[in-house]
Amino acid sequence: MLLLVGIVLLLSACSGQNLLKNGDFETMDGWHCYGFHCELTNIKHTGNHALKVSGRTQYWQGPGQDLPYLDPKKTYKISSYVKMLNDIPGEMGQYIELEVAITFTDNSKTYMSLASYPRISSKDGFVLVESIFTVPQKSIKTANLYYQGPKAGIEYIVDTASIVPIQLDTNWRKESDNYIESHRKSDIHFKVTSDAGIDKSQVNIQITQKKKAFPFGTAINMGVYNHGNTKYRDFIHKHFNWGVLENALKWDLIEPKQGAADYATPINTIKTLRNHGIKMRAHNIVWSKGKYVPTWVQSMTGSTLRQTVHQRFIDIVSKTKGLVEHWDVNNENLHGFWFQDKLNDQYFNHQMFTWAHQVDPTVKLFLNDYGVVAQASSTAPYLEQALEFKKANVHLYGLGVQCHFVEDVAPNPTVLKENLNTLAKAGLPIWVTELDVGTHDENLRADWYETILRVMYGHPSVEGVMFWGFWDQAHWRKDRGALVVGNDVTLTAAGRRVLDLFENQWMTKESRKLSTAGSQFTVRGFHGDYEVKVTYKGHTISDQTKTFTLDKTSKTINIHVHQ
Known part of the structure; x- marks a missing residue:
């Protein structure tokens, strides 16, 4: 355990008196010590x-x-x-x-x-x-x-x-919107020429974003995806660009008996999702809480246990190589220490990250924990753990923050921002890996998801957001966390709100008439894949259709209008 020194939440608006009497402990007045x-x-x-x-x-x-x-x-x-x-x-x-x-x-x-x-x-x-x-x-x-x-x-x-x-941050929405405008979008510069005699009032340029770059994803129930309601599959393919198998890669489920692992089903599922344009996270290689360690592993000790864990890394990471972008290496290792305790090795987590990198040097490796953003009970030690892993140089890429919000409690944007700011001191990308809220009121649920998504999308360290499910029939919170419900996979108010953000407010669709826009103009667009179509007198000029990807660098598009 590294000494935590001087980690201070940057709460610029702290105010008011200390509620604790004699919090400086210059006397014991106000404090009680029963039975000790x-x-x-x-x-x-x-x-x-x-x-x-x-x-x-x-x-x-x-x-x-x-x-x-x-x-x-x-x-x-x-x-x-x-x-x-x-x-x-x-x-x-x-x-x-x-x-x-x-x-x-x-x-x-x-x-x-x-x-x-x-x-x-x-x-x-x-x-x-x-x-x-x-x-x-x-x-x-x-x-x-x-x-x-x-x-x-x-x-x-x-x-x-x-x-x-x-004090609550009353400017959070404005600050978030300003960041989104300045950093989630870039300029598209248009330069337009035309043949003589072209009526510019009849020239229309349509700029349409076809795919967003920012990762908005979901956890996927493999059984339902492969064998359940096809509308569940269709919703994933249509509305998400990232996915993660909810449980199917976990050690105790994929290999309940030693040597009896079923890799084919999850690997084929990942391949199917990739064929639909969905990038994949992988969750998780090990989970250092005793009840999630395979029963056949739990009696092992010493070199046998170490070799068995190493083999798990070799097996699963090699089979997902080239198929997944991320791995959660040791899930919730702020809250579970089974392997470290069993091996009497405080830094065994470092070894596991090294093993994963050795098998697949291209996959991005993550810590993943709870109580660090949605709640703040473990934010400070999570930052300390991140700094420890960085110092150890064990190929840690980013911080997974789970974000299972407390039932029937509205998310507080001030708390979310401050917790993100604290973790951002690690200088690592942050991914929201397991997002859900819990309330029966679908309009409240819509408000809460919007607040969370605006804070996350508007924070410079957040690289992606993953829901931990979206359908009431494949969600641990049932309808209380769902975006869609019922056999028809019907959008709730929460689902409509989320899709409005994903596919309307945070996507670009613009049209310019050449006679008013001029021969040079700029459109500011969200990052992603685009198609530009040019029409003259209602007919598409097919050889002037442009496709491109907009990222953090501005793009220049040249168009020539002809008959």
Whole structure:
């Protein structure tokens, strides 16, 4: 675990007082420590004192404080420095989180993990645990903040804790639109000549974008795609330019018994999708949570386990070589450490990235995790992990951010932008890999997807957006996350809104009459593939039809109008 120093969310609009009493721990006033011991110590991060926590017998025991002023109308930044004082032999560090327990006035309850950090050891010194969060929009009866996570027997110090309200970014939409206009589009310069006698008022030039360059994709249920409703297939082919097989490449599903892997079906499915012009991500080579490790692998240790994992990389990456653009290497490896623990190798993730690159040097390799953009509990450690992988030079290309939004909670554009800005400090491309929201109200769902897509498309580090499904009959959230529903694959309000963005607002279709546009004019177009048609007196001049691809560089199109 690398020491996290000085990672600060650039919340330019932070305002208001700290909701925590004695967050500087110069006294213990306001803090409670039930069933364990707390005392002031001069081992501190700032000021004169910090709080030492000892005598814990349960992982959930940690100092806490009542929050009488938590406002459901506000968004907050929470932060605290934490230092582990001892380690457990054979373990690579401890997990800690800042959590709040809320009881609402209707007596319902919720527990929110606000900020977390994995694998902190005593050698790391003080580590900053921080995030931004939005309070559920319900009337609050009581709220209590507490630290939890390190195993029983671990002693630690906390210091410099704060919960501060932040101002919402009311200009986010304008800023997003400005970026889209300036960076997702380029100039198309037209130079037009004509034969003598041509009536310029009868010349029409039609500029039509046929395909978008920016990746808008979806997770694909292989069984439904191959054997289910053909309208599901047709919708994918018509409306998405990228795809990812939802589960079919995962190790425990493709090889449930050693040596009994079925590669043919997913590989053929990928080939079919590519034949329809859809580029493919691949998800995932391994998943470092025990329940997702094949059962026949779980008893392995030492060199046998290492060799078996290596063979998995050789097998699957070689078979997808030339067919997929991306691989998620070790899924959610901020939240799972099965291979590292089993092999007692803290940097085994680095080895796995190296293996993948050795098999296919052309495929782009990704980290992929949750709680990093849609929520912010793991944003800071994800940045630290990205910087660690960059420093190790193990061919990490980009950061996958899953973006499964909390049920019935509106996405907050301020939170999204700040989390993206934090991760952008890694200097790596960001892909939204698993996007969905959850609400029965399809009009709210439309609003929420639009907000998210505008923030993502309008951020300089975001290279692509993948929905985690779109049809209620092939979606883990059913109709609550769907763009289309029913056997007829009928568009919902959310689907209509998303397609309006994809295929109308963010596509270019322009027409110019030569008599008004002049012989030289410029059209600003979204990046992608284009066709230009010229008509004179209603008839197409076929030899002046132009096709081209518009990218970040402007394009000049020469046209000669003749009879």
